[in-house]
Amino acid sequence: MLNIAFGQSKYYVDNLSENVKRGLRQKVRRGEQSGQAPTGYLNDKLNKKIIPDVERFRLVRKMFELYATGNYSLKDTRNLLAQKGLVSKNGKVLTVSNTQMILKNPFYYGMFLFNKELYQGKHEPAISKKLFDKCAEVSARNAHPMKRGINKHVFRGLMKCAECGCGITSEVQKGHTYYRCTKKKGICAQKYVREEFLAEQANNIIKKVSLSSEWKEFMLAELDKEQASSFHSDELFVQNLKNQIKSVEETLDRLLDAHLDSTITSEEYIAKKQKLLNQKIDFSEKLKDFERKGNRLLELS
Ligand SMILES: [Zn+2]
Known part of the structure; x- marks a missing residue:
């Protein structure tokens, strides 16, 4: 009798953990984030979403752009943005450490951190990951002035x-x-x-040193050839990027399963996931960049 009871409770626990897993998976995939919207965003409480705070959204993007040039320190960046009117939701001028926190927050390129774990968000990104990475580079360089x-x-x-x-x-x-x-x-x-x-x-x-006319003819002919074959290679390039994105997504799914089955530790999961999500964003941005460029070429011709 006792055995049966244990057996049933084990069944119940297994089932429960399956349900918890399913719920967790769904939540993670939905990219839900709760809590205070960071500077540049607002909490849309009615729809439970985080939306751009139009003017601040623009100014925060400006902050990344200025800092990425490498010509401004954190303090300079803060001061320039304060002049342009960037203040916190309480109407206060941002501190230097606020500024640093913004520049290091993956939220701005479409992710969010929750319990030190990176998730893909559903909110509108303020900047590209490329720009975010550029700022991280500048920050690392400024921290080691010798390298400059x-x-x-x-x-x-x-x-x-x-x-x-x-x-x-x-x-x-x-x-x-x-x-x-x-x-x-x-x-x-x-x-x-x-x-x-x-x-x-x-x-x-x-x-x-100048180009001889023969050389010029040759180069122009080569460029023509390249253009002719580029339609084909464009398609391959796009398909390749799409495959890579899909493959990263599949790896992410498997990683999550491995984590939920306790095959890998939380630390391993968090680190690998962060790497994979960032890879996915890199591929997606490349694809977007490419498509934008392609459209522009079509408009011109
Ligand atoms: Zn000499």
Whole structure:
């Protein structure tokens, strides 16, 4: 008797967990998000949706665009946006850390984080993932100012000294980049050169190189050929992207099943899912970009 009772309760528990799983799956797939809408969005309480807050939505996008240029610090970005009138829902100017939180929130490219887990949302994205990634790059670069120095030596490694054949090295002095011969082979009379001067020399050399008319004909013919075959390859390209998106979606489903069956740990699930969702967004954006470009070409012709 006891056995039967246990058996029944096991049946009941199994069934319950199946139902819980199903409910969870459905909720996840619907992309439902509850809670406060982030800056730039509003809670549409009637329809239980999160919708763009038109003016702030535009300004938040502007924030990403400005920061992505790499020309503005977090504080500069915050100040510029404050000038344009971006304030929180309580009418307060955003703090620098508010600004940073916005720039790091995947919500703006159509996802949302819930209990540290990334989900695909149903709300309208304010920006592309491409722009979001660009901001993350800028942020990483600003956090390591040493890396910025690399850009200050654009000609390094490209040249040899005309007099002695040694490599050219560079250094920054009082905000200017100087290049000089390493003089490793001994005596060489060459002095320092400022980068601006070097750039001018390089420019003059490049100007002298021009395309011969034969070469031009050849290139034009090649371009024609390419255009002719591009219709076919466009189709393949689009189909390929669609297949990749589908395959990521299938992997996501299997991943969720594995997680619900406790085959993988929560940490593994969350990490893999985040990677897959971001991949999916990348493919979808590529597809959208491509379709937009295709439409423009059709309009032009
Ligand atoms: Zn030299």
